Amino acid sequence: MTSTAPQQSILDRPFVLDLFAGPGGLDVAGHELDIPSLGIEWEKSACLTRYAAGLDTIHADVSAIRRDAFESLPPEINVLAGGPPCQTYSVAGHGAGREALEMVKKYIHRLIGDESDEAIDADLKKLTDPRTALVLEPLRYAIQATRSQTRAQRPYDVIVLEQVPTVAPVWERYAEVLTHKGLPDGTKYEVVFDVLATERYGVPQTRSRAVLIARRVGLGQPSLPSPTHRAYESKEWTRRSASAESQVHQPTLDDTGTPEADEKEKDEKPSWRSMGDVLRNSVGTHPGRPTPFLVRSNYGSSGIPGRRGVRTDQQPAATVTGRISRFVVFEHLDENIVREGARFSMNEAGMLQSFPPDYPWSGTAQAQQVGNAVPPAFGMHLLSAALGLPIPDTKTLSKPWQAATEDQRAKLRSHGCGDADACTERCPRPQDQVPPPSSRPRKKALVKQFAPRSLGP
Template identity: 75%
Template structure:
């Protein structure tokens, strides 16, 4: 459910094309907002999850669909969305994309000038990592829409993009050319770009994303979604050491961890602290792991609190220091390493219960997926980490379309998986057969080089 405030969508019948759709974060958001969508996804396992969830899907290469079968896409699509693979741009990767940012900007200029696709494709082969060029695909789709006979040469009305913060410079360049240069047919957009914190939209984890929202000129200027929750600010919490359940946890010096994001006392040792309860500007407090995981819902039996979580990656950019948070804090950024996080009971790293890792259901819930989302196939932890947090996606779509902001409990109801008949129908459409991939699907050996979006 969304809020009851009076709003009128900028579009009569929004229909989303989700590029690099992953396991369905943005499509789940659309489903919750009663907005139809079609996702294009390369990774076989992510598509299996999407079919199981009942999401309309094409198991295909985004670039190949644009080149070879764009005319077969539903002409009703009027919203373009996507999160291109970010591995080459991410600070966690080797950084080929960051080094190529200026070069990619030159390709943006060439696309807007109307350079032939064949010439651009030939030159893009010189990039050291082919995934770097995928950040151009949303723009190439926007241009292709103005050339499509199937759509009557009609441009997309709304564009919504999200990526890792390192790509904000490219989104800024997108903004410049969409507003000042316009597409080759003359279509111009009004655009907003920023880096947003997902916990300020009710997602129970700290995660930063560079977002772009564009509306075609004439539909009214877009706005970023207003934050609904407070940012995670450890230094502003009220410290409380007299509660036995919130005792300061000081493990032995030999393996002493530190809390993520600088959550330490002045001496550098971890301290359990109490959330701020004041609400001067009517924003809600950020959502903690315990708030999401403690209660029994659907098949989730509920996780006993208090608990402590040690992440698999370093704190403050130092790999040797594993970040630690308690159930009263939001999760650290959920990535494909979420299955390696260790969960300790009673705020004591010596007390580990059976099944100490997060289940995939719990990992999905920390991403704000509904409970019982049907994770399928292999590399499920990577699917979870790659996904757009659905609640965050719902805020983006609502802002882009002028809809009321979603309520915090939008994703709390257990997901109803597709029936076997529905799965078979979706896979027949997405893969070409009811129970298997076909020759038109990306080959597994090719998928190793371009995994699902992160």
């Protein structure tokens, strides 16, 4: 189901609580939509980026805030959003989360039942990787909101979740519980979920995300965001390239051998955004990359690890992850000369994630911050669909980001860490969430494909 968004939000004053907020992808989306947000993030460098960007932040463990400081959160928050850490579920990870998927789905029903938090926490501590349990936190926050005295036991109106495709079965179980059984206080939601391709929403990379949008019953049936761009199809790209090289001007055939489907799609939507669209021209401190280029990613092509994927500046980037700094860039000077050029800067890597130019990446592990973030353009579409807003204009993200002043940064850090210039005892220690080492070999994950679905009570 796609969006037929009205012109006004379903909420009078939407206010987003962003769990696992990272460097700010969803908060940047909220900023562009004029929606306030508060992010909770445990990783210090990501918080430094957020403070420099002027984003309201709490430097804390999401689980600890829920257990010990939930009543301190602003009671006017009415939208819960989150993208729990994906490493244990990701195809690129060791797979502890995938092995625990069935166990995690059982915990969802235990949370809705009568078991105590203490009993559930005790069992969750037995998981091989503690990050696996974090996918349950959005549900635990939704339940906690109905018990909060500060909120007068008022549930969240809207829930927006996103993760890697391998977490789709968890979102499916979320949907079943939220629509049929409801939260322990009886609150039920209407839910849609699916795996979406971000290049169809103006993000200049191919990246699939499992998303869930839920609205409290009475606020209207939610819908998935309407795609604004065509999907990237490698077969189509190959055909187009071959046609251009041979200079044969014939209709492009689709997989069934007929040109009508391709032509209809072209008429309805513009093509996906390419790396060249985003990086070619100078903007802010970005000098531009006017010379055609090729990119060799750090990933295997067609499932073959030894065959590195190569794309041109006329294609979207491969999925941007923490390995983006390893992508090799070759400048195509002319048909006979190709030379290795400068690799992507963090500013450019952020732009390929649809962050505004000059976003103030700070601290260490900046490539990992970029790769872990929600693409802001995709976030704008998710929030707009969740709140019933019109399709957003993501072109606003092409303008350079205005970083916070030093006074603004100090004030934000005082609120988030307890001190204007340093972390304090209330801030989490990085070693508290580092998973134990694993010597198990990686296994190929099977990603279940979901047809778009809508579930209601």
